[in-house]
Each structure stands twice: as C-alpha cells, then as structure tokens.
Amino acid sequence: MATKEIMPTPLCLIENSTNGQLVVNQKALEILSGISQPVVVVTIVGPYRTGKSYLMNKLAGQKKGFSLGSTVRSHTKGIWMWCVPHSTKKDLTLVLLDTEGLGDVEKGNPKNDTWIFVLAVLLSSTLVYNSMGTINQQAMDQLHYVSELTEHIRTRASPNLDGVDGSAEFVSFFPDFVWTVRDFTLELKLDGYPITEDQYLENALQRKRETEEKTEVLHLPQSCIVKYFPTKKCFVFPQPTTRKNLPKLEELQENELEPEFVEQAEHFSSYIFQNAKAKTIQGGVVINGTRLKILVENYVEVISSGNVPCMENVVLALAEIENSAAVQKAIACYEKLMRQLKLPTNNLQELLNCDADSTMEAIEVFRQFSFKDEGQRFQKELGKELLERKEEFYEKNEKMSADHCWALIQDIFQPLEEETKKGTFSKSGGYKLFVEMKQKLKKKYNEESNKGLQAEEILLKYLQSKEDIEETIFQTDMSLLEKEKEIAVERAKAEAVEQADKQLQELQELNRQMLEQMEKSHQEHVKQLTQKMKEERQQMMAEQEETLNLKLKDQEKLIQKEFQNERKQLEDQIQSLQEQVDSSRKSCVIL
Structure with missing residues (x-):
C-alpha cells in the first residue's frame, strides 16, 4: 500500500470529545482497512507540553505533521495517526500514534487520561513514554497509569480457576517500552562511574530494599514496568535549542539545533x-492495518460502554471477523484459479486436477489469514463452501459442454433435418439414405474437438429424439416396398399387355404394310399385265386390221372380177372380223 500517498498528513484516529466520550474517526479506519501489510505501531504518551510530536514527526521523516503546539494549550486531543512507509523494512508499514498530553487541566473528564494510556498500551507494538528532566520519583508518580492497568485490562473473560493473577500474561502481548527523557541535564554516572542510558533506566526501576507497606505502594509503577513490558530502552535528550527558539522548533533547520x-x-x-x-x-497473531482497525473499534466500543477490555474476548472477536474474511479470501482464491481452466474440459480428470490444486491453494490462503479457529468451525465452513463451488464448476462445465454440443449438433445435423422436411427419405430406399446420412454426420460430429464431457450424452439425446422419425421413415420405406411390389406386378402385366398390343399393332402394321405392298405389287402387276394385254391387243388389232385391209383389198379385187360366190363368202368373213374387233375393244375397256 502506498501509505505516503494516502496519508500526506496525520489524521485523528480517536477523538476525545468535549463531553468526555471517545469517538472513532471513520475516515481513519478506512485508511487502516486498506493496509494489508503487518504494521509497526509506535505510540508516544506522556505529560503534555513535553515535545512528543517532534519525535513522531522525526520518525515520519518530516519536519511538520503532528502539531507541536507553541503555547501552554495542548494541541493534540485524543489519539492522532500517521501511516507512513517503513524506512528500512519494505514489507512493513509504520503506524505512528501521537496521544494528547497526560494531566491536561483543561480536560473535562480526568479519567480519559487513563483510557488514553490503556489504548496506547493495547494498540502499540512499541510504547514511547516521554517525560521532562530526570527519571525520579515525581516522574514515576506521573506514570501511575501503568500501575492501574490491572484494573483496566483483563486477559481472560472468566477468572482463572487456579487463582493466578491474569496480569502475569501481560508480558506476552504488551509493547516494548522506550523512555525518552527530554531536557536532560545530569551526568550519566552512578557512584562516580559512567553508565549508559539503559543502565540509568534500569537503576531507576530497581526496587529499594525498604519493606514498609508505604514503600511497596511507592514503587508500584516501577514494578509494573519491569513486570509487564518485555523490553525496556532509554534515551536522554539535551535541550534542542534555546528557550527563545522552542516555540518555533519545527521551523528551525538542523544546523540551528x-x-x-x-x-x-x-x-x-x-x-x-x-x-x-x-x-x-x-x-502471536500478527496485526495488519485491517486487524488494527478491528482492534480500535472493539476497544473504543468496550470502553465507551463502561466495560473493561478483555484480551481473550478481543482475540475471539478478531478471530471471528478475520476467519470469516479468511474463508472468503480462500474461496476467492479457489474461484480465481478455477476460472483459469478453459471450460468445457475434454475429460473429467482435467477438472479434478485443477480442483485439487485450487483447493490446496485456497486452504493455504485460509491458513495464512486465519487464526484461533476454535473447533475448526471456519475450516469446516470453508470445506463446505469449496464443495459447493466445486459442484457449481462441475455443473457449469457440463452446461457449457451441453450448450456447445447442442450448437454443434444443430449446425452439423441441419442437412438431415432439411432433407427430412423435404420428404427426401419418404420413398422406397429412403431409410437406407437416412441412415447413411446420419452416420456421415455422426462421424463429422465426433471429429469436432473440445466438446467436453457431455459430447456423447448430448449426441445420444439428439439421436433418441429422432428415433420416432427414423421409425416412421423405416415403416414408410417398408410400406412403399410392398406397394411397389404390387405396382411392379401390375406394371409387368400392363407392360406385357402393352407389349402384346404393341406386337399386335406392329404385326398389324406389318400386315398392313405387307398388304399395301401386295396391293402395290398387284396394281403394278395388273398395270403391267394390262399394258401388256393392251399392247398385245393393239398388236392383235393391228394384225386384224391389217388382215381386214388385206381382205378388203381382196374383196375389191373379187368385185372387180365379179366373183359372186366368193364375194359372198368374203363378206361373211369381213363381218365376222368386224365383230371380233368390236369385241376386243370392249374387253379393253373392261380391264
């Protein structure tokens, strides 16, 4: 997260309102919720007007940011937050919390100092206590809040059955403790020997050997610091500049300090x-920005309701929220990985392998973000959710396969549908044509790739839906075959009759032609015979006429010679010849 871009300046996290109520700033919570990195929370507390804000600005790498205040009036009310990138550890985000000064006389409710201190302890991983002068009894008295922590923080929801003080567990989650002493003017010596800052603090925290009850109470803050905080560190600072320049400290350059x-x-x-x-x-649950937001909300809500923050309850509440979110993150991881699988898959094993890998990744995400899952309640919920998602992907895979296969079938088998509608197969032999086309289209369908798991089932359903049509075509084909047999017999008979008629007609035609030919031959023969008879008769008539002419000439000669008897005989002959000629003429006319 680019915290520098999100928070160019600090923002109030918990406001200490005028009526004494602590109010959480929702805008600041939104910023925390956007930080996924673990957070290093450094909180500074201490009396007001001790220069706390200057040190926090220094940690932010800025001269300005948290308000320093240049008057006797305290500027910081409540707790202010500044989220900045960690300067040396890129995987961490630095969350700086600057608190209002303890002991401010202008506060409406002095008890708020205690709650501000309690919140500082509960929220921080390093607690900086800033004071002025030296670490003496007065400074310890100002730190009485630490001795009151057992009254304002509980580790368990119910008292320990073994009677052990719950504060003994504080050290397991309390922050590291850093004491910064400002305007320190003493020499770091003990019994005349030089000592370190840490030795100075250690000596100040040691209990004196007095045994009076009053002394026990007097040293209670020291005992609590030693007992509750896992590590202790001390820094002593000289005065930064002259008293005259202190009001404008943030405006001074380093060479002026x-x-x-x-x-x-x-x-x-x-x-x-x-x-x-x-x-x-x-x-040991690591807190990121989102979890810190939950802690802030929970602590302020409990304090505002008049109750004491209980670490066990807070952890359980945080676990409830975080484990629920971990389940959702794991499911999102599973779905993201599963969506990378191209659906529909060619086989079931491909889907099973992806599901197994995605499930393992999802469980790892859940393990990473979850904690304190009592009774594995959320893990079981995750298992149930993953099973439901798995079934959804199976159903989606099958549906996509089915939709794809139906689309293929509608495209590939369209010619079969069209030929069926046109009645192509409603004839003898149509069933064979139907089956041949169906097998050809099935082969084409089977050759298509990436059909998915429903390829065979969808094809079977389609073919089953065409069984009635196929049966109809088969029955029609059989009926047509029987009918065609009958028609063939009738056609054969008709053809035989037709052939017989044709043959008869041909015979008749042949006879007609033969008769015509015979008639033509007869006519020709008659014609020739007539002609010949005519010629013969003409020849005979010519001969007869020639004979007649000869007899006429003989008659004339006889007449001339007056042969009467012979003349008579001659006339008879002429008459007979004349009759023959006439008779011959008549017979020529008849022919």
Whole structure:
C-alpha cells in the first residue's frame, strides 16, 4: 500500500470529545482497512507540553505533521495517526500514534487520561513514554497509569480457576517500552562511574530494599514496568535549542539545533526502525492495518460502554471477523484459479486436477489469514463452501459442454433435418439414405474437438429424439416396398399387355404394310399385265386390221372380177372380223 500517498498528513484516529466520550474517526479506519501489510505501531504518551510530536514527526521523516503546539494549550486531543512507509523494512508499514498530553487541566473528564494510556498500551507494538528532566520519583508518580492497568485490562473473560493473577500474561502481548527523557541535564554516572542510558533506566526501576507497606505502594509503577513490558530502552535528550527558539522548533533547520540533540534524535529513530516489531496479540497473531482497525473499534466500543477490555474476548472477536474474511479470501482464491481452466474440459480428470490444486491453494490462503479457529468451525465452513463451488464448476462445465454440443449438433445435423422436411427419405430406399446420412454426420460430429464431457450424452439425446422419425421413415420405406411390389406386378402385366398390343399393332402394321405392298405389287402387276394385254391387243388389232385391209383389198379385187360366190363368202368373213374387233375393244375397256 502506498501509505505516503494516502496519508500526506496525520489524521485523528480517536477523538476525545468535549463531553468526555471517545469517538472513532471513520475516515481513519478506512485508511487502516486498506493496509494489508503487518504494521509497526509506535505510540508516544506522556505529560503534555513535553515535545512528543517532534519525535513522531522525526520518525515520519518530516519536519511538520503532528502539531507541536507553541503555547501552554495542548494541541493534540485524543489519539492522532500517521501511516507512513517503513524506512528500512519494505514489507512493513509504520503506524505512528501521537496521544494528547497526560494531566491536561483543561480536560473535562480526568479519567480519559487513563483510557488514553490503556489504548496506547493495547494498540502499540512499541510504547514511547516521554517525560521532562530526570527519571525520579515525581516522574514515576506521573506514570501511575501503568500501575492501574490491572484494573483496566483483563486477559481472560472468566477468572482463572487456579487463582493466578491474569496480569502475569501481560508480558506476552504488551509493547516494548522506550523512555525518552527530554531536557536532560545530569551526568550519566552512578557512584562516580559512567553508565549508559539503559543502565540509568534500569537503576531507576530497581526496587529499594525498604519493606514498609508505604514503600511497596511507592514503587508500584516501577514494578509494573519491569513486570509487564518485555523490553525496556532509554534515551536522554539535551535541550534542542534555546528557550527563545522552542516555540518555533519545527521551523528551525538542523544546523540551528543543538548537535547533541540532533544526534540523539537520529539514534532514537534508528533504534525504532531497527528494533520496533510488528504488532501482535495473544497467540502471536500478527496485526495488519485491517486487524488494527478491528482492534480500535472493539476497544473504543468496550470502553465507551463502561466495560473493561478483555484480551481473550478481543482475540475471539478478531478471530471471528478475520476467519470469516479468511474463508472468503480462500474461496476467492479457489474461484480465481478455477476460472483459469478453459471450460468445457475434454475429460473429467482435467477438472479434478485443477480442483485439487485450487483447493490446496485456497486452504493455504485460509491458513495464512486465519487464526484461533476454535473447533475448526471456519475450516469446516470453508470445506463446505469449496464443495459447493466445486459442484457449481462441475455443473457449469457440463452446461457449457451441453450448450456447445447442442450448437454443434444443430449446425452439423441441419442437412438431415432439411432433407427430412423435404420428404427426401419418404420413398422406397429412403431409410437406407437416412441412415447413411446420419452416420456421415455422426462421424463429422465426433471429429469436432473440445466438446467436453457431455459430447456423447448430448449426441445420444439428439439421436433418441429422432428415433420416432427414423421409425416412421423405416415403416414408410417398408410400406412403399410392398406397394411397389404390387405396382411392379401390375406394371409387368400392363407392360406385357402393352407389349402384346404393341406386337399386335406392329404385326398389324406389318400386315398392313405387307398388304399395301401386295396391293402395290398387284396394281403394278395388273398395270403391267394390262399394258401388256393392251399392247398385245393393239398388236392383235393391228394384225386384224391389217388382215381386214388385206381382205378388203381382196374383196375389191373379187368385185372387180365379179366373183359372186366368193364375194359372198368374203363378206361373211369381213363381218365376222368386224365383230371380233368390236369385241376386243370392249374387253379393253373392261380391264
């Protein structure tokens, strides 16, 4: 997350309102909810007007940010937040919390100091306590809030049955403790020997050997610091500049500050960057921005209701929210991986393998983001959800396969449908044609790739839907075959009759032609015979006429000779010849 871009300046996280109520700023919570990285939460507390804000601005790498305040009036009310990138650890986000000054006389409800301190302890991974002067009894008295923590923080919801003080568990989740002493003027010596800052703090925290009850109470803050906080560190700072320049501290350049102060501020910042750990709670649960948001909401809600924050309850509430979110993240991971699988799959094993891999990744995501899953309730919920998602993907895979196959069938078998509608197969032999086309189209369908798991089933359903049509075509084909047999017999008979008629007609035609030919031959023969008879008769008539002419000439001669008897005989002959000629003429006319 680019926290620098999101938070160019600090923002109030928990407002200490004028009526004494603590109110959470929703805008600040939104910013926290967007931080997925673990957070290092550094919170500074201490009396007001001790320069706390300057150190926090230094950690942010800025001269300005948290309001320093230049008057006796405290500027910081409630708790202010500044989320910035960690300067040395890129996988962490630095969350800086600046609290209002403890002991401010202008507060309407002095008890709010206690709750501000309690919240600082509960929210931070490193708690910086900032004070002025020296670590003496007065400074310890100002830190009485630490001795009251057992009254304002509980580790368990119910008392321990073994009677052990629950505060003994504070050290397992309390922050590291850093005491910064400002305007320190003493020499770091003990019994005349030089000591370190940490030794100075350690000596201040040691209990004196007095045994009076009054002394026990007096040293209670020291005992609580030693007992509750896992590590302790101390930094002493000289005065940064002259008293005259203090009001404009944030405007001064480093070369205008005391070199020892600048050097010590660098040491302090370096220590925080190198040693401040990510915020954790009981059970070693690492807190990120989203989880810190939940803690803030829960703590403020409990305090506002007049109750005492209970770590066990807080952890359970956080686990409830986080485990539920972990389930959703795991499911989202599963679905994202499964969506990478191209559907429909060619075989079931391909889907099973992807499901197995995606399930393992989802479980790993759940394991990463979940914690304190009592009775594996959320893990079981995840298993149920993953099974439902798995079934949904199976159904989706089958549906996509079915839709794809139906589309293929409608395209590939369209010619069969059209030929059926046209009645192509409603004839003898049509069933054979139907089966041949169906087999050809089935082969074409089977050769198509990426049909998915429903390929055979959808084809079977389609072919089953055509069984009635196929049966009709078969029956029609059989009926037509029987009818055609009958028609063939009738046709054969008709053809035989027709052939017989044809043959008869041909015979008759042949006879007619023969008769015509015979008639023509007869006519020709008659014609020739007539002609010949005519010629013969003409020849005979010519001969007869010639004979007659000869007899006429003989008659004339006889007459001339007056042979009467012979004349008579001659006339008879002439008459007979004349009759023959006439008779011959008549017979020529008849022919």
